[in-house]
Amino acid sequence: MSSTTARSRPTAIGSKPRLLLIGAGHAHLHLLHQSSLLSRFDVTLVDPGAFWYSGLASGVLAGDHSPATDRIDPATLCLGRGVALVRARLCGLNTDVRQALLSNGTSLAFDRLGLNLGSAPVLRSSDDEASGDSAASLPGDKQTHWQIKPIPHLVRLRRSLERRFQRRQSVSVEILGAGASGVEIACAIEALGRHHQLAAGALTIRLRHRGSGPLPEAPARARRYLLAALERRGILVVDSHHDRHLPASDIVDATGLGPPRGLEKFGLPTIDGRGIAIDPSLKVQGTDGVFASGDCAALIDHPLPRLGVHGVRQGPVLARNLIASLDPQTSLTSYRPPARALSIVNLGHGEALALYGNAWWGGRLASRLKRHLDLSFMQRTRSLR
Ligand SMILES: Cc1cc2nc3c(=O)[nH]c(=O)nc-3n(C[C@H](O)[C@H](O)[C@H](O)COP(=O)(O)OP(=O)(O)OC[C@H]3O[C@@H](n4cnc5c(N)ncnc54)[C@H](O)[C@@H]3O)c2cc1C
Structure with a gap:
């Protein structure tokens, strides 16, 4: 690695x-x-910090993995x-003169x-509050609000809960x-509580x-399996339309992810609520030599769910196209999103629910598969050294 000093210099003749x-x-x-x-x-x-892998985030919150396991x-x-x-954030961009302005005050040519900037929780509006998506604080207690991204927020949530569990304070x-x-997150918090052998209540x-129940897009039988698992764990499923303003010490906002905040200041074309507009080659629309991938990018005409799996699959296409972009005779490859992707929801206590299109299965095998896939991904990525 060279030093963390930013540079601003034109390409010298003959240099890469x-x-x-x-x-x-x-x-x-x-x-x-x-x-290559x-x-x-x-x-x-x-990047200002580290890579955190969301596949292991619930295991970290549950106390099954250390934060270090989840971080590169x-x-x-x-x-x-x-x-x-360079440990800094991008805060400005001029694509005409090909300069990036960084939070440390320097610029890079x-x-x-x-651009692989991830996503951020969607800011909740006063309409959300009015529709019952809020909770009253417990008398005499302050209420803490938690976001689920970036992942270190969940590490802080775990530490905060553990402190209170150790003091035998009640938590809602x-x-x-x-x-x-x-x-x-619900299942991970329950598992963390169980590790601390909390008293009943x-x-x-x-x-x-908001009326459609947990995992509304999953097959009906998978949802019944999930509801039974949540009930066994004592997790209450409540509908915003009927149960409003119940007291809570902690609110965790898992209502959804959106584009990173402040994206518009980079002056790139964006699609409202989705991110930087890219064509199938991952090239930013109307630019030359600028590519975007992962959650911050929005494939025109092909909305995708915000899942790490797309970032993983876009990696090889991005590598190929960056090299191809050096030769005007070589055409760029397209990213073709899979029609369906395996998703495994961690339910804690060695149980998970696997979903693949209309197929599903729940139990210990699904949990073992998730653990294997997630730990192998981290091992592979770390071994790039
Ligand atoms: C609790 C939870 C569980 C999830 N579980 C799964 C799962 O099991 N499977 C799955 O596929 N998806 C899951 N997701 C979704 C997943 O987190 C995202 O889709 C994935 O992280 C997006 O990856 P990415 O490569 O786009 O960006 P990220 O991996 O988020 O990386 C973005 C990077 O950009 C950096 N960055 C941001 N802004 C700037 C800036 N201005 N300048 C410089 N650097 C910047 C950040 O520091 C970060 O390192 C989960 C999400 C959450 C919240």
């Missing part, structure tokens, strides 16, 4: 084109493994691969640019949103939905 990668997301981590790409470019990665420091990947790392958590993340967990 400069590839600037903003964000250590799934697709960009894949690029750090591609020697690294040999063609002078590469710089910009990009410095360890850049080291020895000739990739410069580039010939090719990759309201989870807003009963999609896969909300369900995983010391922990209340409510999973709040």
